[in-house]
Amino acid sequence: MDITRDTLRLRPSPYLGLLFPEATPEDAKNTDDSNARVLQSLLSCLATATCTENQTKIVLLADSHFALSVRGSVSGEDIWAASVLGALKHLGYSSLYSDNLQSASFYYRMFPDLVKVVFGECEDITNCFGNELCVKSASNLLGIPIWKMFSLHFWNGACHPLGGSWTLSPEDYRGVTRFLGYSLETECMTREVVPPDNRSDQVYVLAKWFRYFFADSYPWPHDALARAVEQTGLQFITGYTNDTETSPLWSPPVVNYGQMPKELFHERLSHSRALLGIGQPYLSPSPYDALCFGVPFINPIDKWDNDDRENRAKWSTQHDGLRFIEEPYVYHVHKRDVDGLVRALRGAKDNPIDRYIPPAMTEASLLDRVVSLLEHDWRSEAQALLNSAVEFLPK
Template sequence: MVIGDYLSVPKCLKDEKDCIRSRVDPSGIPSHKLFVFDGYDVGHPLGRRWHLSFYPKLEEGFSFLGLTIEHYCKNFSVVPPKLRPKKIYILGKDRGYFYPPSPQLFKRDMWKRISDKTGIGFTMGTFQRSKEIDEQRQKNDTSGYEKAKKFADFEPIEGIDDIGTQTRSQFIYQIQNHRAVIGLGWPVQPSTPLEALCVGTPFINPVWVGRRSQPDRSKWHSQHPYLAHFDPPFVYNVQDQREDDILESIEMILKKPLEGRFIPDELKIESYLNRLKDLVEFDWKELSLQKNNKKK
C-alpha cells in the first residue's frame, strides 16, 4: 500500500511517466495500491473504497482505517475531578473564532453570564497577533509588519481567561486540569476532544443541525460528528444558541463527573492494528478489476 493525501494521489494517477505504473513506466506504482488517507473525505479517483477515513463512514462507502492516540495519551495521568479547579477549557487558538466569518454558534456575552450563574471559569489559549507585529517591527520587515498589522488582536471576551499560546506539554496540562473542553464549532472533527477524553475530561460538542429534530445522529451537523454518537458522562451534545443546554451540561459535569479515561473501542491500538491488517491483506487488485469490468 502507498498512502498519500487527496492532492498527491490524483496527481500521481495522472503521471504515467514518473509515478503510476504504465507502458511508459512499468516500474511505477500499481493504481490499485495507491490510497488516500486524510480527514477531508473527498473521495478517490478509483472509488471511495480507496479513501481511508479517520472515523467510521462505512455507510458512505469509505474504508475505515482510523487513528489511535492510546499509545501516547496514556503517558499522561488522569487528575481526579475533585482536584481540578472549576474551569472549562474552550477549544480554539484564535480569538477570531468569536467573530464573523467564523460560525457564531454562541453569543459573545454568554460566557460571563454562565460564569456568574455557575461559578465556572472559562480558559482559552489563543495566538496573540500583537506579538507577531512587534517581532516584525524589530526585524525592520516592512511587508511583514504591514501584513501582521492587518490582523491585529480581536478584543478579549469578557468571562474568558486567555492564557495565550501554549506549548504541547502546557496544553495537555491544561486539558488534564479542567472539568471539560467545549467547542466553538471550528475546526471540525479535531483530535483534541479525543485527547481530552483519554485524560478523563469530557467534551461539550456543539450541534447546529438536527439535535432536536433528527433521531439519526449521523445526519447531525456538529463540530465532532464522530463523538456526536456518544452521551454523558463522555460527550455532551448541545444545541447552538441554546445557553440552557450548556448550563444543563455544566450542572451534570459537576454532579456526575467522568472518573477515568475513555477511549472508544474502535480507536484503541488493537482495533486499529486489526483494521490495518485487513486492509493490507485485502485483494485490491481483484476489486479494481471488477470495477473496470463494470465500466465496460
C-alpha cells in the same frame, strides 16, 4: 552433504555497510537517515534469510504529514499520520518516507513486488492517475499501480480515482470512506487521571486562534459564556494566539494562556471539568485527549433536521466522529442554545467521568484495521470496480 539454504549459515556481505550511509545516526527526525536504516536492514535480512515478520512488506509514505509528524508537527493530520506510523512500526512493516508520489516512485522502481501500499495525498494521487509517466500502465511498467495508492483524507467524502474504498479517513464516516482511524492511547495512558477533588472549577475552551470566537461557525451568543460563569461557577481558560487585525466587538470572558507546548496543554486540560467546543477547529484530536484524561467534551451541533431534531445521523457537529457517543462523556448542544450549554456544563461538573477511550480509538483496534488494509487483495477489488483490461492493473 546437506547444503540446502536452511542449513547454510549465511553472513551479510562486508560491503553492506558501504551502502545507505547515515549522516546523522542519532537524529530520529531525519527521514533520509530513517530510510537508509530501513533499506540497509532490509538488504541484510534478505541476504541472510533473517527477515522478521512483515519486514519484507514495504509501505511508501508519500504523504508529507508522516515526515512532519516525526519532526514534531502537531496538526490533526500530523497526529493521525504519527499514529498510523506507530502502528506500522509495531507490526514490523518497512516504511520509507517520500515528499510525494514522484519521489516515492524512485523507491517503488527498486522493489515493486515488495511494496504493499503507497500512502499519498488525494490531489497527488488524482494527478498521478492522469499521468502515464506516474501510474503503472502498458507504457510505464514500473509505475505505481493505482490500486496500491491510498489517499489519507482528513475530511468526509471520497478523494481518490477509485472512490471511497481507497480514501482513508481518521474518523468513521459510516460508509463513505474506508475508516483507518488513529489512537492516542499509548501516549495518553502515561498521564494519570486527576481526581475530581483535585481539579479546578474551570472549563478549557478549545481554541488555537482568537478568530474562532468571531467566525460564523461560533455557536454561542456573545453573552453565553458570561451567563454560564454566573450560573455554574465555572471559569473558562484557553490557549489561543491573537490572529485578528482589528479590535473585537466583544471580549470573551476567558483567561488566555497563549498557545503552549503539548505537555502544558495536557496539564491544564486534565485539571479541567470539561472541554468546550466553539465550532472550530473541526475534528480536532483534542477531545480524544480530554476523554482519555477523564474530561468530558461539549460538542456544538451546527446543523440538524428541524423535523427530526435528535436524529444524530442528520447532525453536523464540530466533531462528527463523536456524534454517537452519549453523556456523560460527550454533551451535544444545539447552536445558540444557552440553556442547553449551561445544562451540559453543570452535568460535566456534577458527574465526573473516569478515563474513556472509545473502542474504535484503542491501539488494538487500530492495529487490526492496519493489518486488514495491508493484507487485503486490492488488485482484485479494483479490477472488479473498473472492469478494465488486465494490463491496466498488473501485479
